[in-house]
Amino acid sequence: MPNDLAQRLLDGDKRALARAISLVEDDDPAGWELVREVYPQTGRAAVIGFTGPPGVGKSTLIGALTKAERAKERDVAVLSIDPSSPFTHGALLGDRIRLSEHFLDPGVFIRSMANRGALGGLSEAALQAALLMDAAGKDVVFLETVGVGQAEVDVIDHADTVVLVLQPGSGDSIQALKAGVMEIPDVIVVNKADHPLTDTMIREIRGVLALAPHEEGRWRIPVVRAEAARGTGVEEVVEALDAHRAHIEAEGTLLERRRRNLMNEVLALATFRLRRRLEASVREDADVQKLLDQVVERRLDPASAAGSILERGDP
């Protein structure tokens, strides 16, 4: 009874939401059907993505922000993405413990996704989960990524507001910002700001940000100092998030950003399905098998084989 599930989801039922996300994560057709059904009710939640090197305290900050949002009676969902890197599971477990004080609050929904999936799978499942959280009436959806790979960057692309969390001494991140390797976020939080190098760090960040071309009406990226573990600076982060949201709503950039993100999402989903069709054709098609044999025998290079498969026009 997916319809019943959809209704319970739209009513904000926590267990319905959990069930729905599991369907999506398991790639169950009922999950996609459900997203289709509730999609018109989405677009209201503020989706906020957090990025930054491991160990800077992203989870602690999200825990503190959740508390602050709850004090304003906003419903919160947290989606933690762990691209099934075997080396970060310990960290993830620690993160969950940090969020545990919110587990019993009916206004807070916490979920982690670690499904490795196939090509592009995790990021797509994450967006569907975020849409379901949105449809369930959450006011704020926090997207947290554990690692630092491409999968996480793709996940963060679903956010309306991107927060970069740093800690004093992470000079690499400053270099990356400077070199343009890292996309400029909307809000920067310098966490663990009791560190003696905090002022230096903030000066460096401002220096990098000052290099950006100055335009009238452009969003000025706030650099907030915080000690999330003690709750210091958290209110300032909430204010910065609200200010950014007000800005992108007023400027129309929220719509623009969502349009771009949704377009990428549609492309990623289409590509993912094409890949599946290709895989099926490889398993079933004798001609494709022959091409692969030639590749293995070093008579045909992989790129030419890929080209030949595509020219056959099936998928």
Add this chain to the structure above:
Amino acid sequence: MPNDLAQRLLDGDKRALARAISLVEDDDPAGWELVREVYPQTGRAAVIGFTGPPGVGKSTLIGALTKAERAKERDVAVLSIDPSSPFTHGALLGDRIRLSEHFLDPGVFIRSMANRGALGGLSEAALQAALLMDAAGKDVVFLETVGVGQAEVDVIDHADTVVLVLQPGSGDSIQALKAGVMEIPDVIVVNKADHPLTDTMIREIRGVLALAPHEEGRWRIPVVRAEAARGTGVEEVVEALDAHRAHIEAEGTLLERRRRNLMNEVLALATFRLRRRLEASVREDADVQKLLDQVVERRLDPASAAGSILERGDP
């Protein structure tokens, strides 16, 4: 004159190899043409992939192995993959310095790739680069990944032999092995083995490995202790690598493994091209634009839009 470049590459010219890899990395058609031309000359190099958490000393180990292989007069190529995570650039730089003693040796070719590329791009470019190194007559190609995300896993899939490098105390990795999250490697190196917890670690690893079903003729994964920075245990690692190669050649699993890897590669390349065609159709096709408008207006969900685009049958 790509033909001339191909000949110089096959003759082992270092600059030709560097130029060829740049062509591939820049996605220049001449690069793909070149791979096509030299592909029949590939398949001779032993391709060895290294994985493991950051900081365990993978680069130091590769540096030491390079020295050992050179002492046996084997030509070596090292390909370091950094999936352009902004947070690991510092580490990468450090790694390059550790390999610097080999920069002037004509028998050693060192290259790092950090090109972010589009979907699937880095892993594909890395394989093409490895093929070029192979064609240039390198006896051994070391593939090193810096991060721990999906992109790195894909890169490691190109290897004939996979080495997992750990250091005493990395209990998370043991858990991941145990849980089956991490694929079982062919050789395990416990580096920094002067640590007091080394024996405990090795016992734990053997415990996990003992859980695997025992089959006649199955490769027994060696667990080698090393202090790569001091050169200790490096010869044992070389022996383990050679033994693994001899085993997979004798058992026929080398061919099997390469067949599977090449098949995945062909699929990835085909998917990558399909994605590009889709992107072009999105830019140019008014019907696709209309579908996207409906997604932005929340009238059509992303997955249904993806389905509709595919049903049109163009790409």
